[in-house]
Every structure is written in C-alpha cells, then in structure tokens.
Amino acid sequence: MFFASDNGAPVPEPIMDALTRANQGQTLSYGADAPMARLRTQIREIFEAPDAQVHLVTTGTAANSLALALYTPPYGATLCHRHAHIQVDECGAPEFFSGGAKLLLVDGEHGKITPDTLTSALTQTDGSVHSVQPTALSLTNVTEAGTTYTTSELTALCALAKSHGLATHLDGARFANALAATNATPADMTWRAGVDVLTLGGTKNGLLGAEAIVLFDPAKSWELELRRKRAGHLSSKMRYVAAQMEAWFDGGYWLDMARHSNAMAARFAAGLASVEDAELLHPVQANIAFVRLPAAAHARAKAAGAVYSDLGGGASRLVTAWCTTPDEIDALLAAFRG
C-alpha cells in the first residue's frame, strides 16, 4: 500500500529489457547513438511535429528549468500557478537556471490557472523598467492538485499568453496521465494548443530517470544544448536514457501505464464515497487524490502499512502508479472504513 509518490515505483520489465538491448558494444557518447536517433524520430511522429527538437535529461526539475531558461531572461518573469512544482518543489531551480528571473504567481482553484486569474496576475507588473518583464507562462498538466486541463482550456490560456507576448511552457511531469485522462492527442495537448516547449516526464510513469524537453521551435535547440551541458545535464552514456523512453513509447506502453494508474485513483475516489467523513479536496482526474479524513481513519491505514503524505489538518495526498493494484486500493479503503 504505497501511495507516497509515483516515483517510488519500480521499473517495468519492458524498460529493463530495453536497457539490456541498448547495452551492446561501444558507441559514440553524448547523444550520438542509435537509441537517441530513433527516439527523436519516434517523438516527432507521436507529436506530429516533424521539426520538433528533443533533448533528454534525467530529472523533471532540470527539464523544467532548462526549458524556462530559454524563454525567460534574467530580467524576465515566468507566470505559474501559486502551487506549481517550479515554485514550490524545486528549491529555486528556475531562478538558478535563468540567472535570477522571477516567478510571478497566479491564483486558481484546484491547481488550475484560468484566463481571469492569469489576466489578474499580469497586473502585478507595470511594464516599466522598475518591474521584471513577464516573458513566459508555465502550465502544468496533470496539475499539482491532481486535476487536468482540457485541450480547449490550454488553448485559451496559451492564446491569452501570446496576446501578452508570453511564450508557453507545459510541465508534463505526468503528461501521459493527462493524455489518458482527457483522450487528447499529444499534438492537441501541446503545439496545436499553442505550447512552445514541453517537459515530457517519464520518471513518474515507469522510467528509471528520463525526461524529454520537446522544443516545438527548433531554433532554440542549440542554446538548449549549451545550457544543458553547462548545467551538467548532458549524459555521456545517453543511450541508456534514450532506450528507456523508446521502450516506453513502444506500442503505446506509456499510455497503458498512465491509464492504469488513473484508473486506480478513480477506483479510490469512487470507493471513498462510502468512507465516513471522508472528503476529496480536489476532483480526482488523473492519478493523484487529495483527501481529508478523520484521525482514526488515518491511524488505521498507517497501522495497516499504508504509506502516503500527510499535509496537516487531516489532509493527505495519495498517488497511484503503474504498479498499483486494485487490491491495494481496496485494502486502503477498507482500512479507512475501519
């Protein structure tokens, strides 16, 4: 009964097998290898974006910060939700990578920015030389609250951003879960909606450590290469990073895993209806549930071996993964029910 995070899960067999397959002979390093070449082609096909540039790193924080540094100069600012991972959980990485640009915070219920809250946040600066200059909007799908943006919501936000001269970044640490939840295509969820750069996360959905920065503006590619190297994020033995992600895409395996973890969270949310005094704090739309429960319920679950995050005041965060089983969900619910 492990619900602490989807990054606590093991790696599925097909990914491990891909590592073994990639482990043949000697090859040029730093991305001049066959798995990287194949992955690049694969991502371009999956995203219907023949000119997209693909760069791999091993953590989501690196992917987000490198992507944003391309679009936010030191005197610029990135707008993001008040609870965005880049604001709350990256120890200032966006500020580090950008040379000290600010994050300007946007409100919004259930972790979601709306056109109204974005418009309101843009009044934090006045355009004068005394203010930082907003240059980018960062959206997250699946959000930190476990909710999702539809493609039409993303499209509206990107259009508003562009009308203010902002570039657009999508933090897709759980991009597969967002696709699975909304049945959108990768293209619809990104460049067709107006997204300039995507952080495409694999680590939270079964990989050892692989995240792709997908640039829909290929002109930014060389700058990204230099920033990645300079940040120590150019892996010499890139084949082992690329091979993970190649196998992940293969046959739609990434979406299969995401659908499964989403389904487990949905099972949990549905079952919670019959738990006394349980309250969902946000709609459960992907693989994360925020719930408030009586202390006794928590105590029973912990005693039964459940692992998840306590947020104070009886609130908790639970995350399902590709390997979560219906039995685990049911056992957790049973413990909550008492």
Place this chain on the structure above:
Amino acid sequence: MFFASDNGAPVPEPIMDALTRANQGQTLSYGADAPMARLRTQIREIFEAPDAQVHLVTTGTAANSLALALYTPPYGATLCHRHAHIQVDECGAPEFFSGGAKLLLVDGEHGKITPDTLTSALTQTDGSVHSVQPTALSLTNVTEAGTTYTTSELTALCALAKSHGLATHLDGARFANALAATNATPADMTWRAGVDVLTLGGTKNGLLGAEAIVLFDPAKSWELELRRKRAGHLSSKMRYVAAQMEAWFDGGYWLDMARHSNAMAARFAAGLASVEDAELLHPVQANIAFVRLPAAAHARAKAAGAVYSDLGGGASRLVTAWCTTPDEIDALLAAFRG
C-alpha cells in the same frame, strides 16, 4: 577498435544485475532508499572516513561543479590546470554553479600542476578588492593528459594550497584508474593527502551514469543537498544510481576494471615503440594515450575501423576501457605499423 572514450563502453554484467536487484517493489525516493544507505556505508569504509558524506549525481560535470560551488563564492576563484576538464570541457559549468566565480589557470607539463607553477599562478591576483579571491585548488587524477599524481605529489600540492587558504578538490573522473596506477589507497589519495572534496567518477569506468561527491568535511553536506536539488541533480529514483555504484565497489570490481583498462593502455604504449615515427606526447600512466603518427598510419587504422579522436597535426587521443581487449590493441598497432 573503439578508442574514442571510455564513456563509449557498455556496462558490465554485474552492474546490470545490480539494477535488476534494486528493481524490487516500491520505496521512498530522493535517496531515502536501501541501496543509497548501503553505498554510503561502503564508501565510508573504503575511504576509512566514517564521517564522510556521500551525494550522488549522474554526470561528472555536475559533480565537479557542485563540489566547487561549496568552496568558491561568486567573488572567489578556483585554480586549476590550464587543460583541466572544468576549464576546457564543461561549457562553463563551474562558473554557472558558483554564480560567476573565475577559474585561474595554472601551467604544468603533461597536465600536471607543480608547486612552482601553482605558486606562480597565485601571483595572478593581488588580494585587493579589485581581484577575485582564490579560494580553491582543483586537481585532476588521472589528469587530462593521461598522467597521474602520486600521493606525495598530491600531499605537497594540498599543503601548499592550504598555506594560501585554499580548499582542495580532486576531480576523480578516473579515480579508479589513478588508484590502480599508483597502488595508493583511497584514503591516501584523498583526505590523508589533504583533499577536502572528491568527485568520484563511475561513468567512465563501467557505470551507466553515477558519480559520487565525497565530502570529507561533513558540515558542507546540507548546502550540497540544497545546491544539488536546485540544479536538478537530485534523482528521485536514486536507488538505480546507488545500486550501480554499490555493485561497482563490490569485491573491488571497480579496481579490477581500472587495472584492466590501464593494462590495455600500457600494452599499446609498449607496442608503439615498434611503430615507425610514432611518438607518445605524454607518459602513458593510466588508460589514455596521446600519440603523434604519420598520416599514413592514421589512414590505415581508420580504414581498419579504428575510432579515436584526432587533435590536429597528426596527434591523437586514444582511451581504453574495461572492455578493451588485447586483440584490439594488437590490431590497432598492426594497422599503425602497416
């Protein structure tokens, strides 16, 4: 006949097996896992340093830059050899991680700093407010020229550095090869010689991507944690990084591999004596050889399928790895001989 780099080699079986063993069940992330705990203990034992702190990253550039940022404030300077990896091959990573500190370059034959050249380099600054303030010395063993420092050489340089108030960093991207070449113990090569922080490289000696920052001053550990996170170098699924290195140390396997690659380079150097007009540019003391050869010799080797780096003017760099075979060396020499 692949001699382009030791980071082009595949990963040996025992390391792959360790990944499989680590891939069991769910676990807490960000280093709160069993392999990381075991590795920390292992490194403390191997280095006879019970208080040492160990932090993992996946690239050598990250390890070097994070280590140096602890000891070089933005207004400081790190002294290093003119051809050090941190100066030449990291796209300015030390400057990035330190917030713009300078590298001050030290001369020295065959990639090695001497007390004389270090003393001379220290005169580049005058201690006034107009100068950056030297705060650290970075040494590399094995050097970029393929040579090694003995422990007594390191001890003398560290003592000189400390007498000028400098902290000391050892870039051990090929630390195992340096140990194998000199028969020094890990402790003798590091803290007993006066080294404050070690970049202990595994990637060039058989791992997929794992480097340890070993802090002999544990008080720096929390700052390093924060800087690592902020730089996007805190792997969530740390167990897969730690497990690689754990298996690497197991039974001295790291040194076995290093001894082998060193032996292959020595075989090459010895055989070169019988190649007409061949010249070694630096003593071959570990697993790298720099050689100047006639164009015809290069042409024959390339035609035979040899892969290595050309440096211009007939000079080349060749690197052996754990998987290099005597047959490959002999075939290369045969091609050179014509």
Place this chain on the structure above:
Amino acid sequence: MFFASDNGAPVPEPIMDALTRANQGQTLSYGADAPMARLRTQIREIFEAPDAQVHLVTTGTAANSLALALYTPPYGATLCHRHAHIQVDECGAPEFFSGGAKLLLVDGEHGKITPDTLTSALTQTDGSVHSVQPTALSLTNVTEAGTTYTTSELTALCALAKSHGLATHLDGARFANALAATNATPADMTWRAGVDVLTLGGTKNGLLGAEAIVLFDPAKSWELELRRKRAGHLSSKMRYVAAQMEAWFDGGYWLDMARHSNAMAARFAAGLASVEDAELLHPVQANIAFVRLPAAAHARAKAAGAVYSDLGGGASRLVTAWCTTPDEIDALLAAFRG
C-alpha cells in the same frame, strides 16, 4: 507643485557646498580618502555602534541588494512585504545579486508586516530540500505605504525572525523620515531592535546619490567590499559620495529635512479632511500620502500644474520633499477643493 517623488528634489546648499569643499587636491581613490574616514566615524557615533562597518553606494537598489546578498545564499529566501520596494520596484535586483534566491511575500495592511503575517508566510516552505530556505527578513521603514514601524514593532518582528534563524535587514530608503516620525534614535531603530544590516538612504532626502550600507556585524565587511566591487558599485572618487552624506548628518541636517517633509505631508493630510469625497488610503505617518479623489479634483489639480503619480481608480500617491513649501500644499488642496 511637484509631488511625484522625493527623488525629484534639488540638492540643498549645504550639500553642494560640501562637494566644493571635498574638491581640493588629489587623493587616493576607492574610499581611502578623508571624507570617507570622517563619515565612518560619524555614523558610528550617531548609531552608538563603534564596530559598525559603513560602505557607500549611489543607489538604494544597490544598497538593498548588496545587503541582502550577504544574508541570502542562492538557495535561500528573503521574506518581505508583498509591496516591498525590493519585490516590486527593483527589476529583480535582489535575485540578481544573490544568485537567484527567492523573495517570499508577506501580507499586511498599510504596507506593514505583523508577527501574525510573518508567521503565516513562514509556512510557505517546509524546510525540506525541495524548498528554498528562508534566511532573512527585510523590513522597510518608512514603508512603501507611507506608514512607519515603531521601535517596539521592529523589535518584535526581529525577535520573531531570529527565533526562526533569519537575519534582519532594514530598508531605510526614508530612514530619516522614519526617525523623525517616531522620535526614535538611530540605534533604537536598528541594532537595538535586532537589525543586522541597514540600508541608510540619503538620495530621497536631499543628496545627489548616496546610500550607506551599515553593517552591525563587522565580520561581513570584507565580503561586502568584494560584492560591491564586483557589482560595479565601488566609486573611485568616493570622496564626492562621502562628502554629501557627511554634510547631511552635520548638525542633524538630515533630520531637519525629514521633519520638514513629514510636516508637509501631515499638513496635506490634515487639509484633506475638508476636501469633499477625498479618502486617505493609508495613515500618513511620514512624507507620503495615498489618496483617492474624484476625477474632477484630479483634473483641477493637474490643470493647476500639480505633478504626482496616478495609481488607477482615482487613487494617487503624493510625496513631499525637503523643499516642499506650505504654499504648495495649500495650493494643491485648494485645487482639489475646487
């Protein structure tokens, strides 16, 4: 009728005379001059702080950012009021000087932080490696809303800050006005209240461009020297900066000017009571007034030649200076009355 800012005022005669007096013969540069030596002594006496270190720069933004950089490492955070000058009006200077540290925003009516809002703001981070680490509190007196902190309020906030391990900075861009408003001594308003470093502003109170960073912890002095030089804020002809401030302190002239500008703002606030539909948005406690007025009143004042800042919705900011006359205030009020 100029109320746009106190930095639009000319420089009073005694300050200009001091420049002329300092302009004798040749002297060593970079602060090794007689006016700087005298000023240092003078500030130590005025602040009853014999060990304080004094460093001059020419802008308030530089003074604030250099002071904060001493106490906020890149992975740290400075807490400040949501409307603090360092957050709103310095184009990200604190982020630049600190290497990308965050500002964490604190709420509070009328520009003032309270123990409650500070306590609440400290919950924005959780102390884990994923969060930036709060390391400093920056207070402003006179606040951006034109209100003042009493020494007991400052003392309580500094004590709370220290109990959380935070250093304390006071942005005293209008420090003289705060002293004049509260009748506090310089020592009571700073180190006795628990302030570690003060930005002591002269430019808004009659100087051409001179701000002192007063360090109550002298151990930080050398680092400040280096950061100041590195930021291009070490003036070679320091005597002309020091001489301004020396004359300003002389005979309490700084406080005379501040008392005058405060009195002019008080006259304005008092007179506003008889202006129909006029509303003060914040208490007028120093030399700044925020007022909401009907459009017709604004139109009459502008037609009469009044210059001040419009904030939207009928709200305006008016600032008095050492040279503001009672007649100007009365003329403005008359225009508002119509």
Place this chain on the structure above:
Amino acid sequence: MFFASDNGAPVPEPIMDALTRANQGQTLSYGADAPMARLRTQIREIFEAPDAQVHLVTTGTAANSLALALYTPPYGATLCHRHAHIQVDECGAPEFFSGGAKLLLVDGEHGKITPDTLTSALTQTDGSVHSVQPTALSLTNVTEAGTTYTTSELTALCALAKSHGLATHLDGARFANALAATNATPADMTWRAGVDVLTLGGTKNGLLGAEAIVLFDPAKSWELELRRKRAGHLSSKMRYVAAQMEAWFDGGYWLDMARHSNAMAARFAAGLASVEDAELLHPVQANIAFVRLPAAAHARAKAAGAVYSDLGGGASRLVTAWCTTPDEIDALLAAFRG
C-alpha cells in the same frame, strides 16, 4: 606629485559649475530630465551617430559589464587581452553581470591584441557543446599598458572579430586620451572601425563619476535599461550625472583635458631619457607611463613626496591627469635624477 591614478584628481571648475546649474527646481527622475536629453543629442552629434543610444552609469566597471552582458550570454565568452581591466581589476564583474560567461585571454605585447594573437586565442575553444562559445571581443583604448590602438588597427581587429561572429566592445575608460593621442574622430574610433558598443569614460578625465554606454545598435537599448536597473545602476537623480558629462563635452573640454594629461606624460617620458638606468617598459602614448628605475631613484622620489604605484622589481606605474603641472613632472624627474 600625485601620479597614483587619474581618478585621484579633483573635478575642474566647469564641471562643478554644471552641477550647480543642474540643481534648479524639481524634475522627473531616472533620466527623464533635461540634461540627459541634451547629453543624448550631444553624443549623437559628436559621434555622428544619430541612432546611437546613450545610457549613463557612475563607474567604469558597471559600464563595461553591462555592455558585455548584452553580447555575451552565460554560455558565451568574451575575448580580451590578458591584462585587460575587465580580467584583472573588476573582481569578476563581467562574470557576474553575464551570468557566468567566461573571459578568454589573448596575448599581445604592450597591452595590445593583434590579429595573430586573436586568431590564436580563438583556437582555445572548438565550437562543440563542451566549450563555451566566443561571442564578443573587448578591446581597450587607451590600453592598460598606456599604449593606443590606431583606428586602422581597431578596424582590422573588429573585422577579424566579425568574421568569427563576434560582437565588439571598446573599453574607453580613457577614450578621450586615446582620441587626443591619435587625432582620430569619435566616429572613426568606434562605429566606423566596427565597434558595436563603447564604454565612454569620464571619471578618469575630470568627472565626479560618470560613464556613458554608447550603443551603436539601438535595438539593444531596452535590454540595457532593464539590466542597468536590475544591477542598481539606474540613478534616480540622473540630472547630476548627465550634467557632468554635458559640460565635459562642451567646447571640446574633454579633449583639452586629455591633451594636457597626455602632454604631461610625454614630458615625463622625454625627460626620463636623461635619468640614469631608467627604462620605459611600454611606449608612452597617452597619460600612463610604466618605468623601471633603481631603488635609490624611487627612494628619492618618495622622499620628495611623489605618490605612484609600485609593481615590484623596481617597476612602477605613473598616471598623469588634467591637473598635473609641468612643474610636478620636472620635480619628479629631478628627484629621480638625484
């Protein structure tokens, strides 16, 4: 007998008078004042550059670093002479302002870069992702060795730089002295020679503290504004900075002063021929002399009250200023002669 630096000189009467004239009434701040508007026009006329943008700061270090930050991204590099002020005397300011870009050092006798040494320095990087990317060349005229570049030398170096894709910066801390020495026009010495951005120094030639960044590419102006503000270098009471420089240009006063200080250095150099065992270390082409003398000569000069910098080994640097008198030169020479 003060020869320590030209920044030890007092400020001439016409400049002080200009401050008094500027000190009338209240005005908008941050550069929206009449003296700044007039100065902008004046510089455009003097440089025959109607589109040039002019931004003032108060120190040369700030001017150089801000100018370079426009042309050198964090992953870039500025090439400069090994002894350039930006490398040796600014405590790492270019690295700070650029976000950690490197300076790559160029050799050259007497402080001057040549096409050959520049070409050679460009081989320090290989264009790969592992290297920083050279993006700018910074030249200094008058050089740190007291020599000057002719306009044809500058033209050749700028052309070579541009052929490698580098932008060009001229550090003109002593620009007036360079013009006076070479009889070049401001346009010929800058944009006609291929210079993109000029640091035009006034402080070493009579001003209290005023340096202009002259952008020959006006498209960079807004970015410079933001970087200047963010670095704390936007003076609120700009009129006092602008007025200094306006009076300096007026009637060619800047060149009169420079011609005088150059003439004083020439008088010194000529007189030195009759000083036994005296040796000029560099040609004296402007207002700086480097000389090696016997210890006894130095002792006599110091005893007579001469102030100048000792560089070790009997070498010294002497700088003349607008206020240096022939009598002072003669007295110094007499003391040297004994």
